Ligand SMILES: Nc1ncnc2c1ncn2[C@@H]1O[C@H](COP(=O)(O)OP(=O)(O)OP(=O)(O)O)[C@@H](O)[C@H]1O
């Protein structure tokens with residue numbers, strides 16, 4: 001039976017909603033603020049044909065759990081549907097009954113599960129809806145979600161219209177780009193970003209540990225997670241923007257203690273580094289060590305990439321061999337990255353003399369550039385600086401300053417252009433143990449607005465406007481000799497010199 005008239009929601013009380021959001025989630029102040037704004041408007045205008053909420057962010061940052069909190073705050077039922085891999089329109093809108101094995105669509109099934117007509121209905125992975133010969137599920141979704149038309153949603157199986165206008169739809173996505181345009185237009189996008197180590201620590205102490213202890217049937221008297229131990233897990237056993245695998249790992253440790261208790265050992269377990277290693281095996285993630293090791297030779301630079309799971313470091317490598325001026329590009333690179341590589345090479349070639357690279361080097365060598373396992377599905381243009389630096393390092397034989405990562409796009413004349421995803425990239429750099437980052441000068445605002453002091457603690461940020469400035473940070477020895485050459489060779493410098501002598 002469908003809940004044609006049954007509702008569950010009480011009137012929205014904003015202070016209470018705030019309290020519930022605050023008890024369930026650490027920080028996320030801006031996000032909670034926008035949710036409360038949204039709910040306030042709904043309170044004042046219950047029939048509002050408002051936008052659909054959409055939480056966008058990497059896995060494990062709290063999108064689903066915020067949705068649950070909202071339902072709790074509103075006293076409404078919560079239902080969830082994953083749209084990942086839905087290709088068929090009929091999955092949304094149902095089959096006609098003449099079809100063998102016909103079923104109502106997922107939306108109506110969800111309403112049936114909710115048993116009320118006004119649940120909080122979460123549609124996960126709206127960025128992973130496919131489309132093929134079986135029709136376009138996005139347009140069926142639009143009919144269900146669009147406040148302008150969903151008061152008379154027609155499911156093919158039901159064959160009568162159902163009023164979805166009381167449902168509070170919340171969608172979630174890892175990425176914004178793949179969402180169909182007409183859907184995106186009707187959404188109020190709320191972005192959630194990754195957490196820093198400190199934030200993860202707070203979340204673990206306040207939420208994850210108590211929850212996992214409870215879920216695994218033990219008590220706070222039987223296990224203790226000191227801060228140091230949690231930090232150790234965060235740093236060496238998880239590399240993620242959110243806290244999902246952190247929570248899972250804490251769960252694993254709790255289960256081991258549950259087993260010990262079940263086997264008759266009664267003493268309290270204080271989790272230490274040794275215990276963690278015993279339970280989880282050796283360190284899973286090498287951080288500073290890996291970066292130092294891999295950048296030991298000239299021609300390897302550390303780049304920063306935006307990924308749907310919250311940013312990562314990537315290594316750009318270059319090598320040269322005897323040849324005839326060829327240029328090969330390999331690795332996980334898309335069109336945009338190839339163009340960045342070309343631009344970087346062009347810049348380096350056109351500045352070869354100042355950089356101290358032999359004039360005929362390019363004629364009798366082949367250059368190979370490679371980005372190992374830079375698993376970036378959609379590579380924004382942001383690696384130009386990294387690539388140019390890699391090439392200069394290779395061709396001058398100087399290794400790049402250790403524990404330095406960089407991002408920025410370049411023009412052929414050597415200017416550095418701003419790039420996206422700064423917060424994610426900076427957090428990724430910190431997770432990887434980097435101590436210096438090079439960012440485009442025009443991104444300074446993003447750092448100041450999106451990152452807290454705590455998040456950039458122990459990290460030196462170098463803002464640059466040109467590749468020359470970037471090289472001064474990454475390859476000081478090269479930059480010095482370049483500056484010296486520039487002084488003696490540029491027409492202006494020659495003029496100055498002549499003038500001074502006169
Ligand atoms: N700020 C926070 N405070 C407290 N707990 C949090 C916070 N952020 C995330 N969590 C917890 O982390 C876990 C993972 O979060 P959740 O399932 O909501 O992730 P998600 O954003 O929906 O990820 P996905 O994109 O993979 O679906 C949950 O147990 C959630 O309660």
Ligand SMILES: [Mg+2]
Nearest residue numbers: 063064124172
């Ligand atoms: Mg989720």
